[in-house]
Amino acid sequence: MSIVPPHDPTDPTAPRLTDLEPKAEAPAFLTPEAGDERPLQARHIEGRSPWLLAWQRLRRDRVAMVSLVVIGLIILLAIFAPVTTAITGHPPNEQYRETGLSPDGLPLPPSSEFWLGTDDLGRDIFVRIAYGARVSLLVGVAATLMTVLIGVVVGLAAGFLGGAVDTLLARLIDLVLSIPFLLVAIALVSITGPSLTVTVLVIGFFSWAAVARIVRGQVLSLREREFVEAARSLGASDRRIMFVDIMPNILAPVIVYASLLIPVVIVVEATLSYLGLGLAPPTADWGGMISDAQNYYTTAWWFMVFPGMALLMTTLAFNLFGDGVRDAFDPRSDRIFE
Numbered sequence: 001m002s003i004v005p006p007h008d009p010t011d012p013t014a015p016r017l018t019d020l021e022p023k024a025e026a027p028a029f030l031t032p033e034a035g036d037e038r039p040l041q042a043r044h045i046e047g048r049s050p051w052l053l054a055w056q057r058l059r060r061d062r063v064a065m066v067s068l069v070v071i072g073l074i075i076l077l078a079i080f081a082p083v084t085t086a087i088t089g090h091p092p093n094e095q096y097r098e099t100g101l102s103p104d105g106l107p108l109p110p111s112s113e114f115w116l117g118t119d120d121l122g123r124d125i126f127v128r129i130a131y132g133a134r135v136s137l138l139v140g141v142a143a144t145l146m147t148v149l150i151g152v153v154v155g156l157a158a159g160f161l162g163g164a165v166d167t168l169l170a171r172l173i174d175l176v177l178s179i180p181f182l183l184v185a186i187a188l189v190s191i192t193g194p195s196l197t198v199t200v201l202v203i204g205f206f207s208w209a210a211v212a213r214i215v216r217g218q219v220l221s222l223r224e225r226e227f228v229e230a231a232r233s234l235g236a237s238d239r240r241i242m243f244v245d246i247m248p249n250i251l252a253p254v255i256v257y258a259s260l261l262i263p264v265v266i267v268v269e270a271t272l273s274y275l276g277l278g279l280a281p282p283t284a285d286w287g288g289m290i291s292d293a294q295n296y297y298t299t300a301w302w303f304m305v306f307p308g309m310a311l312l313m314t315t316l317a318f319n320l321f322g323d324g325v326r327d328a329f330d331p332r333s334d335r336i337f338e
Contacts, residue, residue, distance in 0.1 A: 067320040120295075136285075142204075156219055262322075263316075
């Protein structure tokens with residue numbers, strides 16, 4: 001049994017009753033951080049936008065961050081492709097039939113002169129992969145931008161205007177989605193001839209319907225919201241409401257879809273090139289390089305493996321990064337970020 005000494009209010013050295021009581025520690029969220037001298041109200045009342053929250057979630061996704069680094073390296077390789085020519089001394093279309101082919105006329109394996117070996121014409125595979133990255137990224141980004149632009153405009157008009165416009169555009173979306181895209185792309189490229197512009201236009205024109213359907217669904221859920229009614233009451237035009245008030249609220253799903261569409265476009269472009277419907281030779285192109293290597297996969301494995309690895313790493317990195325972006329924008333995602 002402990003005995004508490006009597007408290008003498010006249011004795012300044014006597015312990016006060018409040019000193020003898022256990023002190024509760026402040027909750028962690030009320031404890032100021034070291035070096036933070038802001039007032040408590042300013043310190044703890046801070047809002048975070050959905051974009052900031054998504055970025056914080058994305059940064060904690062290690063797979064997405066590693067994929068982003070890989071994408072960055074591929075972009076740098078494409079940008080500095082001329083540097084690879086300056087370092088190796090091998091232009092992408094230069095044929096080294098004397099030094100780049102064996103006495104039997106077969107491609108040479110990787111060496112100090114040709115880092116990733118040579119192809120069937122004695123060209124440097126490493127340099128051609130670097131220049132091929134330019135084609136794949138350019139087609140992927142350009143066709144995706146075209147797809148998103150058309151899809152957003154059509155989806156906004158269909159979802160917001162409603163009525164006969166919505167019915168007509170919805171049927172058009174269904175029609176485009178029902179078309180076998182790859183077969184039509186092969187037919188059109190065969191008729192018009194292979195070129196970078198034709199490839200981008202064909203892919204972009206037949207890929208917008210999925211974006212339009214996503215945007216239309218989002219707009220249908222937003223057009224009756226209070227902020228839209230407030231804009232109408234202030235006399236805002238339909239165009240202003242669609243592009244100023246509604247469109248910022250549908251960007252998240254559009255960005256997610258675009259990040260997942262880029263690798264699809266890259267694969268489609270490589271497929272067309274593999275079938276001989278891509279860029280005209282001798283332009284360096286990953287799909288065309290794989291197509292040229294199919295007769296040498298037993299005697300010159302590097303001819304097919306290295307362009308295939310470049311295509312695989314690029315599409316895999318974009319897909320994994322797109323998955324991370326999707327999970328970052330979805331607060332209901334049960335994915336654990338470590």
